[in-house]
Amino acid sequence: MIDATHYVALSLILFCLGLIGVMMRRNFITVLMSLELMFNAVNLNLIAFSFRLSDLAGQVLAIFVITVAAAEAAIGLGLIIALVRLKDTVALDEADVMRG
Amino acid sequence: MKLYDFIWLVPLFPLMGAIFNGFVSNRRGLSKKTTQSVALLGAGAAWIYGWAAVLQWYFTEDHTKPYVVKAFTWITGGNLTIADGSTAAVDISASFQVDPLSAVMVGFVTFVGFLIHLYSVGYMHGEPDRDYARYFAYLNLFMFAMLTLVTGSNLPVLFVGWEGVGLCSYLLIGFYFEKGWCAAAGMKAFIVNRIGDFGFLLAIFFAFYYFGTLEFRALFDAMAADHGGHYATAATIIGLLLFVGAIGKSAQIPLFVWLPDAMAGPTPVSALIHAATMVTAGVYMVARCNYFYQMSPTAMLTVAVIGGVTAIFSATIGLVQNDIKKVLAYSTVSQLGYMFLAAGVGAYVAAIFHVVTHAFFKACLFLGSGSVIHACGGEQDMRKMGGLKKYMPTTYWTFWVATVAIAGIPPLAGFVSKDAILAKAFEAGYTDLNHHGGIYYLLWFLGLAGAAMTAFYMFRLVYMTFEGSFRGGEEAEHHLHESPWTMTLPLQILAVLSIIGGVVIGFPGQLFHLEGWSFIDRFLGPVVLTHGEHHGHALSLGLEWVLVAVSVAVAVAGILVARLFYLKDPGFTRASYLASRFPLIYRLLLNKYWVDEIYAAIIIRPILKLSDLLWEFDARVVDGTVNGVRNMTVGSSWVSGIFDLQVVDGLVNLVGRSYDVASRQFRRLQVGFAQGYAMVMVFGAALLLGIFFVVNL
Numbered sequence: 001m002i003d004a005t006h007y008v009a010l011s012l013i014l015f016c017l018g019l020i021g022v023m024m025r026r027n028f029i030t031v032l033m034s035l036e037l038m039f040n041a042v043n044l045n046l047i048a049f050s051f052r053l054s055d056l057a058g059q060v061l062a063i064f065v066i067t068v069a070a071a072e073a074a075i076g077l078g079l080i081i082a083l084v085r086l087k088d089t090v091a092l093d094e095a096d097v098m099r100g
Numbered sequence: 101m102k103l104y105d106f107i108w109l110v111p112l113f114p115l116m117g118a119i120f121n122g123f124v125s126n127r128r129g130l131s132k133k134t135t136q137s138v139a140l141l142g143a144g145a146a147w148i149y150g151w152a153a154v155l156q157w158y159f160t161e162d163h164t165k166p167y168v169v170k171a172f173t174w175i176t177g178g179n180l181t182i183a184d185g186s187t188a189a190v191d192i193s194a195s196f197q198v199d200p201l202s203a204v205m206v207g208f209v210t211f212v213g214f215l216i217h218l219y220s221v222g223y224m225h226g227e228p229d230r231d232y233a234r235y236f237a238y239l240n241l242f243m244f245a246m247l248t249l250v251t252g253s254n255l256p257v258l259f260v261g262w263e264g265v266g267l268c269s270y271l272l273i274g275f276y277f278e279k280g281w282c283a284a285a286g287m288k289a290f291i292v293n294r295i296g297d298f299g300f301l302l303a304i305f306f307a308f309y310y311f312g313t314l315e316f317r318a319l320f321d322a323m324a325a326d327h328g329g330h331y332a333t334a335a336t337i338i339g340l341l342l343f344v345g346a347i348g349k350s351a352q353i354p355l356f357v358w359l360p361d362a363m364a365g366p367t368p369v370s371a372l373i374h375a376a377t378m379v380t381a382g383v384y385m386v387a388r389c390n391y392f393y394q395m396s397p398t399a400m401l402t403v404a405v406i407g408g409v410t411a412i413f414s415a416t417i418g419l420v421q422n423d424i425k426k427v428l429a430y431s432t433v434s435q436l437g438y439m440f441l442a443a444g445v446g447a448y449v450a451a452i453f454h455v456v457t458h459a460f461f462k463a464c465l466f467l468g469s470g471s472v473i474h475a476c477g478g479e480q481d482m483r484k485m486g487g488l489k490k491y492m493p494t495t496y497w498t499f500w501v502a503t504v505a506i507a508g509i510p511p512l513a514g515f516v517s518k519d520a521i522l523a524k525a526f527e528a529g530y531t532d533l534n535h536h537g538g539i540y541y542l543l544w545f546l547g548l549a550g551a552a553m554t555a556f557y558m559f560r561l562v563y564m565t566f567e568g569s570f571r572g573g574e575e576a577e578h579h580l581h582e583s584p585w586t587m588t589l590p591l592q593i594l595a596v597l598s599i600i601g602g603v604v605i606g607f608p609g610q611l612f613h614l615e616g617w618s619f620i621d622r623f624l625g626p627v628v629l630t631h632g633e634h635h636g637h638a639l640s641l642g643l644e645w646v647l648v649a650v651s652v653a654v655a656v657a658g659i660l661v662a663r664l665f666y667l668k669d670p671g672f673t674r675a676s677y678l679a680s681r682f683p684l685i686y687r688l689l690l691n692k693y694w695v696d697e698i699y700a701a702i703i704i705r706p707i708l709k710l711s712d713l714l715w716e717f718d719a720r721v722v723d724g725t726v727n728g729v730r731n732m733t734v735g736s737s738w739v740s741g742i743f744d745l746q747v748v749d750g751l752v753n754l755v756g757r758s759y760d761v762a763s764r765q766f767r768r769l770q771v772g773f774a775q776g777y778a779m780v781m782v783f784g785a786a787l788l789l790g791i792f793f794v795v796n797l
Contacts, residue, residue: 023779031775092774099772 007048015041028083028090032076039069102160103153107251108171108196110150110206111261114243117142121240125233132232136221139236143217143243147210150247154203164626166199166317168253175256180308183334188312197253197316201452201627204620205250205384208456209377212463213243215590216372219467222586223368223474235275235366242268246377250384255304255314258385262300262349265378266293272373273365285364292358296348303341310334316388323391324629332395339392339399342385343406350382350436352410357696359433363425367470370425375432375462380455383439387448391629394446397534404444408525408543411437413693415553419560420679420689423480424469427561431506432462434550438521441547445533445540447524449624453606454521456620457513460601461502464594468499471583471591472565477576482564484576489566491580494588496566498595503562505598507555508655510648515655516602522547523610523647527639548654555658563666611644 014037021034043062050058080090087094117138125135161167170193177190198206217239224235245264252258267290274286308314310331311322323331346352351359362374373379386393386403393400411434418430435458442451473480475492489496505512508519522544527533529541570577582588609617639647665675679686691697 019782023775023782095774096772099770 004048004052007044011041011045011048013041014038014044026091026093028076028080028092031092032073032080035076036069036073039065039072102156103149104157104161104167104198105169107153107169107198108194110146110153110210110251111244111247113145113149114142114240114247118237118240118244121233122237126230126237129230130233132225132229135229135233135236139240140214140217140221142240143210143214146243146247147214150206150210154198154206157198157203161198163200163623166197166202166253168195168197168315168317170195180312182308182312183310186312188308190308192254192256192314194257195253195315196251196257198251199627200624201384201388202251204452204456204624206247208459209243209246209250212376212459212594213246213372215593216368216376216463216467219371219470219587219590220366220368222584223470224366231275235272238268238271238275239369239372242272242373242378246381249381253316255307255316258388259300259304262345262381262385263297265373265381266290266297266349269293269362269373269378272369273362275365275369279364282364285358285361289358289362292355293348296345296355299341299344299348301345303338303345306334306338306341310338319389320391320629323395326395329395335392335395336398339389339396340402342389342392343399343403346382346386346440347406348382349385350379350440351433352382352406352437352440353413354695356410356414356433357699360426360429360692363423363429367425367466367473370429371463371466371470374429375466376459379432379436380439380459383436383443383451383455386440386443387452387627390443390446390448390627393443394629397536400444400446400534401536401539402444403440404525404528404540404543407437407440407442407444408546409437410434411441412546412550412553413437415550415557416689417692418557419553420686421557422482424472424482424485424561424565425466425480427482427557428462428465428469431465431554431558434554435462435506437550438518438547441525441543442521444543445524445528446628447521448628449621450517450520450524452624453620454517456605457505457517457598457602460513460594461505461598464498464502464591464598465506467587467591467594468495468502471495471587472499474583474587475580476572477579479572479576482561484572485565485570486568486572487566487570488580492582494582495591498588498591499566500562501595502598503558505602507558507659508551508651509659510652511603513598513600513602515652516606516608518551519648519651520606520608520610522551522651523639523644526647530639530643548651551651552654552658555655556662559659559662560666563662567667568670610639611641611648 018034018036018038018041021037022031025031025034043065046058046062046065050056050062083095084090120138121135124130125138157167172194173191174194175190175192179187179189182188217236220235220239224232227235242265245261245268247261248264249258249261252261270286270290272286273289274283277283277286304314307319311319311334313319313322323335348355359374359379363370365373393403414430414433414437418427418434421427421430435454439451439454439458442448442454471492472485472488472495475488475495476485479485501512505514508515510516510519525540525544525547529537529544531537533540570580604619606620607617609621666672669675688694
């Protein structure tokens with residue numbers, strides 16, 4: 001029997017993978033994909049608790065998160081294009097013009 | 101229509117001509133034909149309108165009162181307290197008047213002026229177009245000023261004309277201003293005139309102070325109503341100050357020095373301004389203001405003495421001059437002296453009469469000399485002339501007639517007027533006028549001696565110029581020619597007037613006890629303030645005739661001496677013998693008593709020295725102060741600049757630098773590595789969660 005605990009555990013694993021990807025990878029695209037992974041881990045968590053608590057609010061919130069994620073992806077891709085135009089690279093550590 | 105209601109048109113016509121020629125013809129360089137048409141139109145319109153207006157006035161109005169026409173209100177001011185403690189409003193209008201005196205002056209100024217315009221057309225034809233326009237603009241402007249002077253009905257309007265003729269005189273004397281000495285002569289005339297004008301201006305102020313009005317008629321009435329001698333002091337002050345102005349304008353001692361130098365101008369100008377019209381302004385003004393002099397024996401005596409002394413003084417200078425125009429210039433000064441002598445003995449009518457006749461024959465003489473100079477190619481030295489009567493017959497006979505007239509041979513114009521003056525001077529001595537009888541006798545004698553000299557130097561001039569043989573060389577003799585008709589016509593008209601003018605307008609009735617026959621005496625009588633007393637015939641008929649005989653005799657003697665020296669003696673050996681016999685006197689006269697040099701030594705050079713001194717003061721002290729202030733400003737701004745750079749900027753930079761230093765440590769945090777920030781965020785969140793859990797445990 002698969003219960004909420006499993007979902008939460010899976011969600012935690014996915015979130016940690018995404019977090020590690022965001023922090024460690026140099027490629028901006030990969031970072032963005034890792035970010036998506038973190039969103040989806042959160043969504044999974046929301047749905048799991050919605051199901052467990054029989055409260056649809058969690059699923060509604062998941063839909064909102066997906067919507068926001070889509071917008072975020074668009075902005076992220078725009079940033080990638082801007083970075084490529086500026087520095088001719090997608091390596092995130094190259095974008096350091098604001099260094100103090 | 102009453103033409104004399106618009107008497108101000110008389111000066112206005114030439115003014116319009118002057119404006120056109122000055123601003124259009126001169127600027128655009130219009131042709132001579134246009135220029136001279138406009139100029140002649142301006143002068144001619146003034147002549148015709150002036151005569152028409154005066155004649156109409158003569159036949160319709162009361163001659164004893166001036167007919168005043170107000171053109172516009174000129175100066176208004178508040179009330180001023182005047183001498184007697186009452187208040188008088190300053191209300192001066194540009195008003196003009198027709199009265200016998202103005203009528204006479206308008207009559208001959210417009211007429212002689214027009215003739216001289218006509219003459220100028222011939223005389224100046226060699227000038228470039230623009231100079232020609234400039235010349236006629238000045239000449240018309242002069243007519244405007246002179247006519248304003250003689251038609252003005254109050255002292256300020258007269259003063260406008262007075263200054264106007266002074267200005268035109270300056271412009272015309274300095275007409276050939278490229279030549280330094282001509283420009284200098286112009287300035288000399290202007291400055292000397294200004295000295296006199298200063299007195300005139302003070303006289304105007306005093307007149308207002310004492311009478312509260314400047315209208316001639318009101319002043320006349322105030323003086324006429326004053327039977328107690330209440331205004332005697334005022335009359336003396338104003339009379340003497342006015343006479344200072346007249347001395348300057350009419351070239352009397354000591355301010356006569358400008359007139360001989362005024363010959364630097366073109367000859368028609370000398371004729372118009374320095375013989376016929378402008379210099380008579382002083383005589384006109386004294387005659388116009390006769391009521392002051394009539395009330396002041398001191399002022400009268402001053403006028404008579406200055407006039408009489410000037411008459412003989414400049415006649416002596418005229419005896420030996422060799423420049424044809426210089427002789428005429430000193431002759432003019434001398435004749436003006438006669439006019440003032442007449443005014444000084446109370447014979448204002450005789451003075452004005454002599455002004456008129458003198459205008460005829462002196463204009464004729466000057467224009468004749470212009471004709472001579474024109475023929476001789478600009479030569480003015482009589483020693484290089486001679487025998488000209490053969491080449492220029494018209495000029496010769498007109499000149500000869502005018503010379504006879506000025507010499508005082510009856511019945512020509514000069515005789516009639518000059519004899520009237522001498523008779524009046526003698527009468528003043530005879531009747532012991534104002535108890536100065538002795539002085540007046542002396543002045544009469546000086547006048548008589550001057551008359552002899554006049555006859556001598558004028559005939560000397562005629563003999564040297566027209567008789568004998570030409571001494572100017574072959575080349576110049578070849579060019580001798582008679583002048584064009586525009587030049588000879590005025591000469592002939594003026595010559596005729598020199599013959600008949602005297603008898604016609606001023607028949608010497610006193611010689612036959614027929615006073616009423618003298619038109620000018622009758623006509624100008626009301627202008628003079630007499631206070632009612634009438635002397636009748638002071639001199640007996642026999643005495644009158646003796647005086648005439650004496651003055652004719654001295655004139656003839658003068659002519660005969662000139663004849664002996666300069667006609668019968670072609671080499672002038674007698675004259676040079678006399679000159680070498682009395683070298684001191686000769687040189688004294690030839691150098692004009694060194695008056696110019698004396699003025700230069702005692703007035704001009706000290707003034708120049710003073711100006712040098714003032715310049716030094718200006719250059720060193722005033723400029724030094726200014727430069728010192730500048731240097732102080734520069735110095736203080738330098739210090740201020742240092743302060744600004746070091747202290748103010750230093751403080752500002754200190755603030756900036758302190759932030760820079762303070763922020764240096766925080767700057768390290770900004771590594772510019774996005775994932776680094778993310779990591780910090782994650783660990784921070786983990787830390788916060790950890791703390792949360794620990795606290796909640």
